[in-house]
Amino acid sequence: xxxxxxxxxxxxxxxxxxxxxxxxxxxxxxxxxxxxxxxxxxxxxxxxxxxxxxxxxxxxxxxxxxxxxxxxxxxxxxxxxxxxxxxxxxxxxxxxxxxxxxxxxxxxxxxxxxxxxxxxxxxxxxxxxxxxxxxxxxxxxxxxxxxxxxxxxxxxxxxxxxxxxxxxxxxxxxxxxxxxxxxxxxxxxxxxxxxxxxxxxxxxxxxxxxxxxxxxxxxxxxxxxxxxxxxxxxxxxxxxxxxxxxxxxxxxxxxxxxxxxxxxxxxxxxxxxxxxxxxxxxxxxxx
Amino acid sequence: xxxxxxxxxxxxxxxxxxxxxxxxxxxxxxxxxxxxxxxxxxxxxxxxxxxxxxxxxxxxxxxxxxxxxxxxxxxxxxxxxxxxxxxxxxxxxxxxxxxxxxxxxxxxxxxxxxxxxxxxxxxxxxxxxxxxxxxxxxxxxxxxxxxxxxxxxxxxxxxxxxxxxxxxxxxxxxxxxxxxxxxxxxxxxxxxxxxxxxxxxxxxxxxxxxxxxxxxxxxxxxxxxxxxxxxxxxxxxxxxxxxxxxxxxxxxxxxxxxxxxxxxxxxxxxxxxxxxx
Numbered sequence: 001x002x003x004x005x006x007x008x009x010x011x012x013x014x015x016x017x018x019x020x021x022x023x024x025x026x027x028x029x030x031x032x033x034x035x036x037x038x039x040x041x042x043x044x045x046x047x048x049x050x051x052x053x054x055x056x057x058x059x060x061x062x063x064x065x066x067x068x069x070x071x072x073x074x075x076x077x078x079x080x081x082x083x084x085x086x087x088x089x090x091x092x093x094x095x096x097x098x099x100x101x102x103x104x105x106x107x108x109x110x111x112x113x114x115x116x117x118x119x120x121x122x123x124x125x126x127x128x129x130x131x132x133x134x135x136x137x138x139x140x141x142x143x144x145x146x147x148x149x150x151x152x153x154x155x156x157x158x159x160x161x162x163x164x165x166x167x168x169x170x171x172x173x174x175x176x177x178x179x180x181x182x183x184x185x186x187x188x189x190x191x192x193x194x195x196x197x198x199x200x201x202x203x204x205x206x207x208x209x210x211x212x213x214x215x216x217x218x219x220x221x222x223x224x225x226x227x228x229x230x231x232x233x234x235x236x237x238x239x240x241x242x243x244x245x246x247x248x249x250x251x252x253x254x255x256x257x258x259x260x261x262x263x264x265x266x267x268x269x270x271x272x273x274x275x276x277x278x279x280x281x282x283x284x285x286x287x
Numbered sequence: 288x289x290x291x292x293x294x295x296x297x298x299x300x301x302x303x304x305x306x307x308x309x310x311x312x313x314x315x316x317x318x319x320x321x322x323x324x325x326x327x328x329x330x331x332x333x334x335x336x337x338x339x340x341x342x343x344x345x346x347x348x349x350x351x352x353x354x355x356x357x358x359x360x361x362x363x364x365x366x367x368x369x370x371x372x373x374x375x376x377x378x379x380x381x382x383x384x385x386x387x388x389x390x391x392x393x394x395x396x397x398x399x400x401x402x403x404x405x406x407x408x409x410x411x412x413x414x415x416x417x418x419x420x421x422x423x424x425x426x427x428x429x430x431x432x433x434x435x436x437x438x439x440x441x442x443x444x445x446x447x448x449x450x451x452x453x454x455x456x457x458x459x460x461x462x463x464x465x466x467x468x469x470x471x472x473x474x475x476x477x478x479x480x481x482x483x484x485x486x487x488x489x490x491x492x493x494x495x496x497x498x499x500x501x502x503x504x505x506x507x508x509x510x511x512x513x514x515x516x517x518x519x520x521x522x523x524x525x526x527x528x529x530x531x532x533x534x535x536x537x538x539x540x541x542x543x544x545x546x547x548x549x550x551x552x553x554x555x556x557x558x559x560x561x562x563x564x
Contacts (some may be wrong), residue, residue: 043459044431066525159301174375174456176327176486178525206530216440228415246374248489248530248552255556261563270530274537287542 001069002030003165003197004054004086008064011049020261021058023049025221026063031199036191038208038229041218042243047201050218051167054199068164084113087163092168093154093283095149102128102145102153103138111162130193131186150178155183159190166190167199172207184211206247209233209268217244231254233266249273291318291353291448291480292339292370299334300435301564309332310503311348318447321474321481323491323511326500327525332484335500336450339482340370353447370399370443375453377433380440386428387412387421390439397444397537411439414469431462438466448480449473455487467493488515488529492550499526512548 011024025100031037034096041047052058053065056072056079065072072082075180079135087109090096099105102122110120122177128138131152142153147211155171158166168187172180188211199216203206208229215232219242232239235252236246246254246268253267263280281287292315299309300556308331316322326332337343338350341357350357352366374380383389388491390408399407412418415435425433433455441449451470455463459471467490473479490499497514499507503522507514515521515528518536522528535545544560549555 042461043431173452174486176525177488177527178327180486181389243459245460245464247536252531252534252552252555252559255552256559259560261558261560270537272535273534274541276536277559277562278541284563286562 001033002066003033003068004031005029005066005069006053007064007066007219009050009053010061011053011058012061013049015061022061022221025052027223027225029216029226031197032107034195034216035195036213037200038197038212038215039199039218040203040205040208040215040244041224046221047216047218048169051088051169051199051201054107054165054167055088056082057088073277084161085160085163086165086167087161089155089158089166089168091173092151093158093171093286094142094150097142097150097154097157100141101139102133102142105142105153106138106156106160109157123160123162124156127160130159130190131156132182148175148182151175151179152183152186155187162194163196165197165199167201169201171200171204172204174210180207187211203244205239205245205250205268208246209250217242229268230266233268289318290315290351291320292316292324292482293351294335294338294345294348295351295518296348297335297345297350299331299338299343300346307346308503310337312505313323314498314505314508316448316480316482318480319474319478320496321471321494322498323494323501324481324482324484324497324498325486325488325491326506330500330524331503332500333452334379336372336452336482336484339448339450341366342372342373351558368444369446370448370450371444371446373434373438373441373449373451373454375456377437378458380437381425381433384424385421386417386423386425386436389436390443391426393440393444402408407443407445408439411443414442414472415439431458433464434458435462438469442469445477446479448482450482450484452484453486454483455485463490488527492529497547499524511550515550516547518547 006029009024009080011029013023039047067085083242097105099108106124106127107120110123116169133152142150167275171183184207212229215229216226233250236250239246249270250268263276267276294312294314297309298307300307310445324332341363344358353369355366357361357366381389382392387408390411391404394404394407412421415438416433417432417439434454456465470481474481478526485491492511497511498505499514515532529550532550535547535549539545545558549558
């Protein structure tokens with residue numbers, strides 16, 4: 001069953017002014033429960049505007065959003081519950097940390113959910129571990145931490161609410177390669193162990209290729225495609241032409257295809273490229 | 288080529304701290320060179336960058352810009368006119384309420400003639416693909432667009448050297464490609480010395496030289512081909528290599544004998560074609 005569903009969702013910024021812009025244009029979409037979705041699109045394609053609708057931060061100009069089959073705007077007083085079910089981690093979330101200890105910052109969301117002290121304590125400790133923060137950090141001030149650690153505190157704060165849908169808007173922006181890999185593998189692990197639905201917004205097709213089972217490509221305020229990762233990578237030329245970058249390894253295999261060396265499957269990760277080449281070499285009796 | 292910027296036995300620590308953020312750095316940048324600086328967060332690369340236009344001054348040793356000692360307070364404007372800096376977060380760099388006024392800001396301060404300002408502002412905005420937005424307010428722009436405006440502001444000053452501290456970290460691939468194209472053009476057309484701090488290995492591969500920093504020291508200083516062939520050392524300091532280099536590394540680990548200096552798509556394709564045909 002679809003956990004999130006939109007019907008003809010449309011959002012217009014600054015309606016009635018010279019700067020009026022339709023940021024999301026009649027988007028109809030169904031996201032299955034437990035999916036790991038990569039969301040890509042160039043700046044201004046509407047992807048950030050779209051995801052802000054999923055937890056009711058923005059109200060559609062027209063169209064509908066369903067969470068677990070229920071129209072989230074049917075009863076305005078229930079929108080707070082939607083925000084507990086759909087957790088949104090913004091870009092550069094470390095700028096939103098405000099408590100004086102890491103523990104309190106992670107506990108802020110669960111506290112608002114009016115959970116018991118015991119439950120809150122358990123969740124804070126569990127999520128801290130799942131984003132790789134050690135016990136001794138919990139009592140420190142967030143401002144003593146490095147940028148990468150602060151970012152993980154902010155992500156833990158949203159995970160601690162145990163949302164059914166976890167949405168992350170470019171969680172690796174500005175991190176070095178090691179910090180990037182660490183956060184992505186922690187998110188992937190969280191997805192596998194909790195079975196929640198994850199939407200990962202990223203400019204990096206390389207990151208998305210490694211983890212997402214499906215990819216949503218936004219272009220010009222519309223859905224360009226929403227399909228299984230391998231299917232989306234069959235359209236690398238179209239994706240490149242809309243200003244997105246496909247992984248370098250996928251570009252290599254595209255050039256090979258144009259030079260007459262093609263394989264049955266799409267190649268978009270280094271790991272798979274290695275397996276494929278070794279298999280081919282064996283097939284040809286070269287090793 | 289002469290040295291445009293040079294550091295001699297450069298040490299740096301923040302006031303009241305004991306830890307050296309930079310330890311005995313001896314490097315030079317030739318006029319017209321395009322260099323990438325890599326290193327994990329906190330390795331000292333931004334601190335080094337800030338020494339190149341006297342935002343920070345050495346705790347020990349000396350930094351020379353175009354032969355001027357950065358500690359010479361009387362020459363600080365000469366230094367800053369020669370070296371422009373672009374930072375990661377464009378929101379901290381934009382001062383005016385209209386895009387073209389922001390680009391003109393530094394020129395007005397330098398007392399450039401108004402018709403010359405008009406020409407340079409238009410040129411700079413076209414170079415970064417933001418000419419159509421010249422009458423917009425910066426807050427209406429996306430992060431990527433704002434960054435291009437900030438870069439235009441520097442380009443308009445026609446500095447001899449531009450230091451860019453992760454300028455593309457907040458941009459989408461298209462914006463990133465445009466900034467890289469612009470930066471490379473400024474280097475090849477006008478001979479502007481470029482020092483590019485980045486976490487994108489594919490951007491570093493496009494530079495003539497790569498400096499790798501780790502814990503306040505220079506770990507490697509060589510051509511991209513030489514640097515990226517040291518895959519294990521790079522991974523050990525939290526860095527990465529281009530995907531094509533990684534594939535070659537992985538295949539060689541399996542027992543193949545491919546050239547470890549492969550850093551771009553065409554080289555990789557040629558090697559794979561040869562291997563499989």
